[in-house]
Amino acid sequence: MPFTLSTMSICSIEDIAAHTKAPFWFQLYVMRDRGFIERLIDRAKAARCGALVLTLDLQILGQRHKDLKNGLSAPPKPTLSTMLNLMTKPRWCLGMLGTKRRQFGNIVGHVSGVGDMGSLAEWTAKQFDPQLNWGDVEWIKKRWGGKLILKGIQDVEDARLAVDSGADALIVSNHGGRQLDGAESSIHALPRIVEAVGSQIEVHMDGGIRSGQDVLKAWALGAKGTYIGRAFLYGLGAMGQPGVAKALEIIHKELDLTMAFSGHTQLKNVTREILLPGTYPTA
Ligand SMILES: Cc1cc2nc3c(=O)[nH]c(=O)nc-3n(C[C@H](O)[C@H](O)[C@H](O)COP(=O)(O)O)c2cc1C
Incomplete structure (x- = not known):
């Protein structure tokens, strides 16, 4: 049962590879900086990740009402409510004081000009590429050369295009409902995608x-x-x-x-x- 490490994880690919013998996969977001993507793919290869999971449904960030309400930000803003909240979690605070890892390890130090959380937030906000297309998927598949899993498929037309792209599997997913309010649930979309392409590609699912x-x-x-x-x-x-x-x-x-x-x-x-x-x- 492999686990999947995200592009946006705190620990870097190398950090994970150095600390586990368990098989793990790498999840990739396509960003405008294609040089960065190439380096990420090469790093995932060098760390012997068993599969690349390419997320297709976050090229535009959804309007996350809970995040807006909670004031979630990177770096966190030291507001009165954040401070009060931290005071109720002393064990977590002590743990965080003792850790070396407080950045997004796959990005900070791997992109020129991104050296801390402030520059990271600015860089990330501009990086998700809304022009992602099937030609990019082909390019990534070629560069990666290993098992490729496409994450974020919700309709039959895209599932057929995923088959044509030569991917090894697709994940029926609506990003855990975090992207589009009112999106169809994955369990609801699953049967018709299985019926359309289940004999040509492995169909997986997440959400709920x-x-x-x-x-x-x-x-x-x-x-x-x-x-x-x-x-x-x-x-x-x-x-x-x-x-x-x-x-x-x-x-x-x-x-x-x-x-x-x-x-x-x-x-x-x-x-x-x-x-x-x-x-x-x-x-
Ligand atoms: C806190 C959090 C962070 C997430 N980060 C990523 C991510 O970096 N990349 C990605 O493809 N999906 C990400 N997801 C979405 C999950 O991969 C997955 O699609 C979703 O959580 C499945 O729904 P579930 O939470 O109901 O199991 C994230 C989800 C959560 C809750």
């Missing part, structure tokens, strides 16, 4: 997976892989690293139990027959 039962439902509707975004972060927020392990353990156990109660011991034999008729979306 909170339990092992959610994993099994997605599998039953044709997803050959599922991902979690928030589920492990909830574990992290509650208990730190052991909380992440606990979250994965809970999901795994629920998956096992639900399979058993559905009369299955092998995931490969599970089909949509385990689902109650009329309770799931169809193509």
Whole structure:
């Protein structure tokens, strides 16, 4: 079960490679600075990342109402409410004081003129390239040369173009609902994408997976892989690293139990027959 490291992560690709023997993938955003993208791809290759996950649905940043309301910013602004909030989290503050990693490790120090959080925010805001097109995907596939997974597909036309691009898999995803308010849920979009292209490309899904039962439902509707975004972060927020392990353990156990109660011991034999008729979306 590999984990995926983001372009925007705190730890750099090299940092992760030096600290884990577990397989990991790298998630790439296409930015205007193509030289930076080339270097990122080469760094991911050198770190032996097992796959490149290319995110296609963040070329324009959505209007994130909660972020606006909370005043989320990088670097954080020292407002009265931020200060009061920090005072209620002494353990986290101590941990942050002790860490070397407070930047976006894949970017700071790897782009000229970006040396701190202030210049980073300015650079990032200008970098997401709204002109991303299928020619860029082809260029990235060629440069990478390994397994390529396209993340953020929600409709059949794009799924067909993903097949034509030669990608190895696609992820039906609406970015966890963080981009477009009112976007269709991925579990709803999944069956029609599986029906259209499931025999030509591996179809995966993310969004709203909170339990092992959610994993099994997605599998039953044709997803050959599922991902979690928030589920492990909830574990992290509650208990730190052991909380992440606990979250994965809970999901795994629920998956096992639900399979058993559905009369299955092998995931490969599970089909949509385990689902109650009329309770799931169809193509
Ligand atoms: C805090 C946070 C940060 C995220 N950062 C990225 C990112 O850097 N790249 C990316 O492709 N998706 C990112 N996502 C989206 C996830 O990869 C994933 O699509 C989504 O969270 C799945 O939905 P879920 O949270 O309901 O599991 C992020 C999601 C969250 C909650």
